[in-house]
Amino acid sequence: MSRAPGSVGIVEAQRAVFDEPLALSSGATLSQFELTYETYGRLNAERSNAILVCHALNASHHVAGVYARQPDSEGWWDNMIGPGKPVDTERFFVIGVNNIGSCFGSTGPMSINPATGQPWGSDFPIVTVEDWVDGQARLADRLGIERFAAVMGGSLGGMQALAWATRYPHRIANALAIAAAPNLSAQNIAFNEVARAAILTDPDFHEGHFYAHGVKPVRGLRVARMIGHITYISDEQMGEKFGRQLREGIKYSFDPEFEIESYLRYQGEKFSEYFDANTYLRITKALDYFDPARATGGDLAKALAPAKARFLVISFTTDWRFSPARAREIVKALVDNRRDVSYAEIVAPFGHDAFLLDTPQYHAVVRAYLARALQP
Amino acid sequence: MTLSMRPDFSTIAGWIAPDARILDLGCGDGSLLAHLRESRGATGYGIEIDDAGVLASIGNRVNVIQSDLETGLAGFDDQSFDSVILSQTLQAMHRIESIVAEMLRVGREAIVSFPNFGHWSHRAQVLLGRMPVSQSLPYQWYDTPNVHLCTVADFDAFCAERRFRVNERVVLHDARRVQFMPNLLGSLAIYRFRGA
Numbered sequence: 001m002s003r004a005p006g007s008v009g010i011v012e013a014q015r016a017v018f019d020e021p022l023a024l025s026s027g028a029t030l031s032q033f034e035l036t037y038e039t040y041g042r043l044n045a046e047r048s049n050a051i052l053v054c055h056a057l058n059a060s061h062h063v064a065g066v067y068a069r070q071p072d073s074e075g076w077w078d079n080m081i082g083p084g085k086p087v088d089t090e091r092f093f094v095i096g097v098n099n100i101g102s103c104f105g106s107t108g109p110m111s112i113n114p115a116t117g118q119p120w121g122s123d124f125p126i127v128t129v130e131d132w133v134d135g136q137a138r139l140a141d142r143l144g145i146e147r148f149a150a151v152m153g154g155s156l157g158g159m160q161a162l163a164w165a166t167r168y169p170h171r172i173a174n175a176l177a178i179a180a181a182p183n184l185s186a187q188n189i190a191f192n193e194v195a196r197a198a199i200l201t202d203p204d205f206h207e208g209h210f211y212a213h214g215v216k217p218v219r220g221l222r223v224a225r226m227i228g229h230i231t232y233i234s235d236e237q238m239g240e241k242f243g244r245q246l247r248e249g250i251k252y253s254f255d256p257e258f259e260i261e262s263y264l265r266y267q268g269e270k271f272s273e274y275f276d277a278n279t280y281l282r283i284t285k286a287l288d289y290f291d292p293a294r295a296t297g298g299d300l301a302k303a304l305a306p307a308k309a310r311f312l313v314i315s316f317t318t319d320w321r322f323s324p325a326r327a328r329e330i331v332k333a334l335v336d337n338r339r340d341v342s343y344a345e346i347v348a349p350f351g352h353d354a355f356l357l358d359t360p361q362y363h364a365v366v367r368a369y370l371a372r373a374l375q376p
Numbered sequence: 377m378t379l380s381m382r383p384d385f386s387t388i389a390g391w392i393a394p395d396a397r398i399l400d401l402g403c404g405d406g407s408l409l410a411h412l413r414e415s416r417g418a419t420g421y422g423i424e425i426d427d428a429g430v431l432a433s434i435g436n437r438v439n440v441i442q443s444d445l446e447t448g449l450a451g452f453d454d455q456s457f458d459s460v461i462l463s464q465t466l467q468a469m470h471r472i473e474s475i476v477a478e479m480l481r482v483g484r485e486a487i488v489s490f491p492n493f494g495h496w497s498h499r500a501q502v503l504l505g506r507m508p509v510s511q512s513l514p515y516q517w518y519d520t521p522n523v524h525l526c527t528v529a530d531f532d533a534f535c536a537e538r539r540f541r542v543n544e545r546v547v548l549h550d551a552r553r554v555q556f557m558p559n560l561l562g563s564l565a566i567y568r569f570r571g572a
Contacts, residue, residue: 312434331441332451335421338397342434343441347427361427368435375437 006082008040008089011065011075013105018138022100025289028125031114035139036105037061037097040081041089043145049374050093050145052136053077054153054160057228057283058275060104063096064089077154079358086367091374092149100135101127101282109278110211122208126282129156129290133163140171149373152176154355155322156283159290162330165307166292174373175309176366179319179355181326182300182333183291188321191231192284195224199277208278217277222268224280229267234318234351300329301336310340312369314362316354317347342369383551384463384489384566385411391487391544391568392416396458399483401445401475402465404429406438413438420457423449446470452482461487464564467522480571485543489566492547494527494559512563528559531567539572 013036022030038061043050053063055076064075064082081087081094098106101124109124116123140148151164151172158180165175184192199205202220206213230238242260249257256262296302311334315327324345334341346362348354354362385408392398395417400409403422406429412418421439424430433440441451446469460483462475467490469475479486491512492498498508507517515522526534528547535542547554547562554562 328443328451335441335451336453336456338419340439341421341441342430342439343443344430344434345442361431364431365434368431371435372437 006084007078008065008082010068011038011040011062012067013038013061015105016139016142018135018142020138022131022135022138024125024131025128026126030100030107030125033100033107033135034105034111035097035100035107035135037095037139038063038065038075039096039143040064040094041092043093043143047145048147048149049091050095050140050143050148051087051370052140052148052151052164053081053087053094053096054132054136054151054157055096055099055102056153056155056157057280057287058271059157060102061096061098061106062104063094076356079356080363080366086363087152087370088367092370095139095143097136097139099127099132099283101125101132101279101286103276103279106135108276109208109282110276119209119211121211121278124278124282126285128286129159129163130167132286133160133167136160136164137168137171146171148172148174150174150176150370152178153180154178155180155352156287156290159287162292162304163290165309165311166304169306169308172309174312174369175307176312176314176369177327177330178314179316179322179327179352180313180330181322182293182329184288185326188231189288191227191321192288195227196281196284198223198227199281202277205277208281210277216272218272221272221275221277221280222265224268225271225275226264226268229264231321232352234320234349236318237349237351240349300333304330304333304339305337307334307337307339310373311342312366313341313343314355314365315343315345316350316352316359316362317345318349319352319354321352381407381411382464383548384564387546387548387566388412388461388463388487388489389415392418392459395419397456399423399449399452399457399460401449401460401462401479402468403433403438403440406433406436406440408461408463409433409438410436445475448474449478449482454481455484457483459483459485459487463487463489464491466490467525470523472524480540485568485570487566487568488531489564490526490531491522492528492559492562492565493525494529495549495563496560497563499560510563528562528565531565535567535569540569541572542567542569544568 017034019032059076062075064078067073098104101108109120113120151161158177161175199220202217204215205217245259292303293300315324331343344365348359398418398420400422430442460479501508546566547558548564
């Protein structure tokens with residue numbers, strides 16, 4: 001089997017079915033659920049080298065490698081994970097898992113509701129970061145992993161790493177929270193609300209039961225993705241990449257004339273083809289709700305007090321969605337608890353998306369940190 | 377990763393109680409904290425602005441927080457450390473008074489070391505009309521990061537004016553303690569003091 005250098009090569013998704021009910025934060029219960037996941041590398045005999053990679057809004061369990069006969073199907077964090085890469089699959093057993101409520105195989109709004117025999121649609125419960133983490137813990141049990149060497153993720157994935165550290169303090173040795181925040185700001189919730197409004201007001205949404213109508217609220221999804229995309233990149237980067245460039249001069253029309261317009265439309269179009277609207281609604285809600293300090297009267301240090309893991313917190317200078325100031329709040333709360341924490345603020349012009357890119361200092365920091373992660 | 381062992385480290389380590397909580401400002405590659413961890417069981421954090429230092433500290437398994445000291449120590453609560461250390465960094469800082477005030481706010485004591493500008497070799501070079509270049513001040517005037525050089529006598533006066541209680545003052549040259557005319561014969565000064 002040939003594979004690109006540093007790639008984990010051809011990978012295959014796996015499924016795990018759980019018949020034990022899962023109680024959700026909302027009060028609802030999933031009587032049974034299924035998780036789709038991938039693994040790379042080998043679990044060692046002590047079962048101590050597992051790293052869980054948590055995904056953000058639109059990603060999935062397909063973190064690294066490619067699918068057979070689909071050369072363009074590279075995983076979303078392939079630059080980070082693989083043999084000899086910062087998350088070295090020669091040393092670590094890496095797990096990517098699709099979260100509950102998502103649309104890439106795990107139980108979600110597109111799955112069949114056992115009570116009705118129809119797709120769940122809007123009836124699928126609203127899930128939270130904590131629910132995802134509980135689901136991931138079930139998968140860890142199934143794979144025989146008592147304690148992760150690390151749980152890591154960017155953005156919403158970093159929030160899951162935080163939730164892991166407080167919810168299962170004895171099951172996680174290291175938490176890597178990258179481009180993350182202790183909760184969303186009002187501005188962030190506002191962006192999410194505009195995205196949701198775009199979907200909810202699309203006539204093809206049909207109150208979330210559009211599957212039965214044979215349509216998809218693609219217009220709403222497109223606008224939702226366009227808004228999201230604006231917030232993932234920095235003004236500086238957008239200016240550099242697109243500026244005020246026109247495609248074919250000014251035509252005094254509403255067709256895409258500026259390059260940035262055409263780029264956003266392309267991104268929206270592509271996204272609406274593969275992403276589920278009910279999932280988008282739910283994942284943005286999970287983001288909005290995440291706030292560990294809500295239970296402790298706004299005291300983040302108190303909320304993180306149960307954590308025992310060592311932490312690596314990383315932010316990016318031009319990330320205005322999850323800014324360095326928000327990452328420093330996490331760091332301060334950990335310092336207040338006398339936890340082991342390192343914090344790197346990476347100079348990168350790419351905005352929030354920087355966590356997916358391979359800025360040398362960023363990858364070097366993750367590599368150096370994980371190189372010592374297996375030490376007691 | 378090999379750790380560098382600077383001449384002030386063993387003096388500083390001698391002042392650190394076992395299992396103390398330490399904040400090391402301008403921690404570089406984290407070697408002082410690693411040394412204090414090994415020799416005293418100390419815990420705590422380093423603060424470093426430079427990317428290479430942050431990376432090296434992480435490689436040394438030292439807790440490092442990337443931050444600009446000139447903006448203060450806002451991420452740290454009052455009196456949350458046993459000692460706050462500023463090892464051979466003072467001379468490169470712009471806002472000396474505010475960082476010393478911050479050190480005494482977050483720590484029960486401050487430990488500061490700096491190259492002694494009063495060493496005879498520096499005085500001799502100035503007398504000959506040149507800016508000093510030496511083992512302790514290895515930079516040319518045009519590329520030096522040092523902006524606030526001082527002498528042992530200057531720092532004594534600085535502490536006295538603010539009524540800081542100086543518990544220890546060690547002046548070294550070639551890693552040996554200088555007791556006789558330290559401001560003339562010493563090249564590296566290390567102070568341990570508390571607030572007024």
